[in-house]
Amino acid sequence: MINGFTFSEYSPMFWYCTRKKSKYCQAKARTDAHGNLRFLEENHNHALVQAILRARLCRESTNIYIGGHKFFRHSRSLIGNRIRWTCSKKHKLKCKASAVTIDGVVVSTTGLHSHA
DSSP: OBTTBOEEEEETTEEEETTHHHHOOOOEEEEOTTSOEEEEEOOOOSOOOOBOEEOOSSSSOOEEEETTEEEEEEEEOSSSSEEEEEETTHHHHOOOOEEEEETTEEEEEESOOSOO
8 A cells, every 4th residue: 555545566566556447547656576665656546445455475465454354365256356355264263254345445344253
């Protein structure tokens, strides 16, 4: 997240705004190998939206954090950028919390966490 906007890594060290496809946003950034910001072109054509934090584990995010809780990617829609996420404690602690994102924006959450 940079200045309240979320970015997705599309190639090592190259990032674009998560609203690129839905809002045709041209904002982009570049980091060095250590994750330090080296370039930022902040020409967003949209307002701030409810954001999520993405973990950089691989090219496509497999984890997100919402409200301090870690979620794993459960499924991805073949059409559009809809992703369903389940709490990382689903199997270990039988947690039923889940979330849905579209273009990197949380659009719904379901269930309560059964843990701290």
